[in-house]
Amino acid sequence: MRPEILFPLYAPVKTLKGVGPRVAPLLEKLAGPIVRDVLFLAPHSVVRRRPATVASAVEGEVQTFQVEIDEHQKPRGPQQPWKLRAFDGTGFLTLVFFGGFGGSVAEKNPVGAKRLVSGKVERFGAELQMPHPDYIVAPERAAEIPELEAVYPATAGLPARTVRRFAHEALDRAPDLTEWQDPAWLERQGWPSWKEALIRLHSPATEADLQPTALHVRRLAYDELLAHQLAMAQRKADRRREPAAKIAAAPLADGVEAALPFKLTNAQRRALSEIRGDLASGERMSRLVQGDVGSGKTVVAMLAMADVAAGGGQSALMAPTEILARQHFETLSGPLAAQGIKAVLLTGRDKGAGRAEKLRALAGGEVQVAVGTHALFQDEVAFHRLQFAVIDEQHRFGVAERQRLQAKGEATHLLAMSATPIPRTLELTLYGDLDVSRIDEKPPGRTPVATRAVPMGRVEEVEARLRAVVAEGAQAFWICPLVSESELVDLKAAEKRAEELRHRIGPTVGLVHGKMTGAEKDAVMADFADGKIGVLVATTVVEVGVNVPNATIMVIEQAERFGLAQLHQLRGRVGRGRRESSCVLLYDPPLSETAQKRLDILRRTDDGFQIAETDLELRGGGDALGLKQSGFPAYVFADPFAHRDLIAVAGDDARLILARDPQLKSPRGQAVSVLQELFDWRPASPLKDAG
Structure with missing residues (x-):
């Protein structure tokens, strides 16, 4: 039950004076459907008259x-x-x-x-x-x-001054709430009370009062982070109380490992040990394995699948695209089959008798491992005894999709994998309800990718080099930048580049872009993987996730337009074979200081975690677009970059509160419960789930 003291803030916006049938939809679109949303709508600037x-x-x-x-x-x-x-x-x-x-x-x-x-x-x-x-x-x-006036966001038909009036009326309705912050922490930070922080938010005296560094903004950001961290800590605690099958490490998995043509890195062994600890605990696992492209996450998952198969259970690995699912299947099926573990590939392309036979084998328990796309959680797919679900590139799937796959079994263990390293300071905002393992070593045998920056004026030299390596039988990627907000404009730029490369290199130049259907993209990617395409031109809307060991050159056009992490991810698509590989960063001079630093760090290191930390430092106070693309929670006050020092503190505080008062019955526990309701971050809020 929502506390009665919050009822005025959860009233519909139409209860505010002057919000009639015409204005209500406009205000809802701008702020949200309830009075609290208008209260949380901050001004963006200050006018001094x-x-x-x-x-x-x-x-x-x-x-x-x-x-x-x-x-x-x-x-x-x-x-x-x-x-x-x-x-x-x-x-x-x-x-x-x-x-x-x-x-x-x-x-x-x-x-x-x-x-x-x-x-x-x-x-x-x-x-x-x-x-x-x-x-x-x-x-x-x-x-x-007024001599000083806060300027609020506006929309067609709803001017900023009217929005300001509504925000101040919402402020009048904000109750005085019992303090939920630790008094010593509050005093040390010099923060105002919750109500005072809101008053200052809506009555800025200078532009500095609107910055993320302002004391009252930091107070509100910490409140929001604490509510979120508490919800995730509760969810983790609930999950740990949920019994699941105990799965022991098995000699069968040792056989799979012994047959591998390489030895596991120490980081892989550490991740596998943590996974096995979870599987053997009798509590349901929810773990994320973070590791760079090519760090060997799939092999670790495969060995855990062998443990599950040895105990009579089944595993499922779900990938976001058919080409990635096929790639995983090719990695897993051979080593597993050599130890008598059957695997099957299930995608949207499976039809008729072939599909029916795969479904029958899964339901009957004849197959121990299923690899596939969204097709895995369709209603007609039934497992005999699903105990272990692996989600690749987990940020590409919604919470509901992950839960539908887990629901195919009983208390199914979950392992998520991500090839996008996240700085430790931000891990909690994304994965606070998951246990995290890091694979921060590259397997031996991966050739370092030589990275160099070349001005766009020398593009013909790059094309000549491409022509030579393609003639020798190698392959290359050519990534076109986001040049406009219009996909059609971007597509034309990519088509023009592909046409020019065909003219200079020959007919083996392919093109893949965001306007193609999934099947069309997969077909082009498959041709590239099979060597039928020598140079693949791609727009950035396409996830170039295919493993092509023969691809040795990555050209990124107008590299200064890309984020550091994105450049690193693209570079990781080459250097997967034994041949020397290179990444060419084409740029338009002159470079800004930040762009110069980005290209410099890429030339110096290929450590994805170090690059992620540097990316965070370079972005500074708020590349909101980058955050959204990275799947960060939709915070109102908290900025995961500007307030990153508060994230770990909020996580520690949340765990301490729950350790002392799991049911939140103490005075502070009750105050914190009100905080959770205020921000709508509760353990059972699936729509706001970030992990």
Whole structure:
């Protein structure tokens, strides 16, 4: 049950004064459906209104003038504006009104009337103008014009000033809540109370009050992070209380390992040991294995699958694309089959009798390992005894999809894999409810990729080099950048590059892009993997996840447009065979300082975790787009970059609270329960699940 004290904040936005049937949908779109969402809508800037005269007016600034209306100038046609000419004793100021309401403004402000007008001043020829003044009031109503004014987000039909009025009414409804923060921590940080922090948020005195570093913003961010960390810690605790099959390490897996043509790295052994510890514990596992492209995550998962098979259970590995599923199947099926463990590949392409036979073998327990795409959790797919689910590139699947696969078994152990290294400072925001293993070593035999930056002016040299290596039988990727917000424009740029490369290199140049269907992409990728395509041109909307050991060159056009982690991921697609490989970063000079640092770190190291940490430092205070693409939670106040120092503290605090008071019955526990309801971060909030 939601605490009664929060009822005013959970009321619909239409309960705010002035929010009728026309305004409610606009406000909901801008902020959200309840009063709390309007309360949490922060201003984005501050306007300081300075008193001025026409003679001293500064073009482009927001200023306030005391004037007398001198003349009404009616529009000559429907496209013309109404103009009210005003005089302040030092010169003339023209108030300009576009649209059909200029006449009513003129009625309310007759010639000879004294007025205070405030707004942004512009110059039109020799004339000083104020288009659509923010305020035009009688002198006795001077108090209505604030010297400082917070500017809120706006939308068509809902101006910023109206939004400000709603936000301040929502603030009036905010209750005084019992403090949930530790008093000593609060004092050490110098933070205000929750209510005071909100008051300061909506009454900024300077731009500094809107920054993530402001004390009241850090307070609100920490509240939000604590609510989230607590929900994830509760979820982890609940899961650990859930019994699951005990699966022991088996000699069968030793046989699979012994037959491998390489030895496991220490990092792989450590990850496997942690997985086996979970499987043998009798509690349901939820673990993430993080590791760079090519660090050997799939092999670790395969050995755990062998343990499961030895105990009579089944495993499923789900990948986001058919080409990746096929790649995993080729990696797993041979070594497992050599020890008598049967594996099957199940994708959307399976039809008819072949599909029916695979489903029968899975349901009957004849097959111990299923590898596939979303097809694995379709209703007609039944397992005999599913005990272990492995999700590859887990951020590409929604929570519901993962749960549907796990639901095919009883208390199914979950192992998620991610090839996108996340800095330790951000791990908790994404994976706070998972146990995390890191594979931070590369297997022996992987050739380092020589990385060099080349200006776009030398692109013909790069094309000539490509022509030579393709003639020798090698293959290459050519990645085209995001040049516009329009996929069609990006596609044209990629098509143009592919056509130019065909002209210079020959007909074996292929193209893959985001407008293709999944089957079309898979077909092109398969041709590339089979060696039918020499150079693959791809737009960045495509996940180039195919393993092509013969691909030795990665060309990234306009590399300065890419994030550091993205560049590293793309580079990881080459250097998978024994041949020397290279990555060419084509850039448009001059480079910004940040872009220069990005390219420098790539040349110096291929350690994905070090690159992720550097990426975090270079991004600084908020590449929101990068966050969304990385699957970060939808925070209101917290910025995972700017507030990264608070994330680990919030995680520690959450675990301490639960260790002392698992049921949240103490006074602080009850206050924290209100905090969770306030931010809607609860252990059973699947829609806000980040891990």
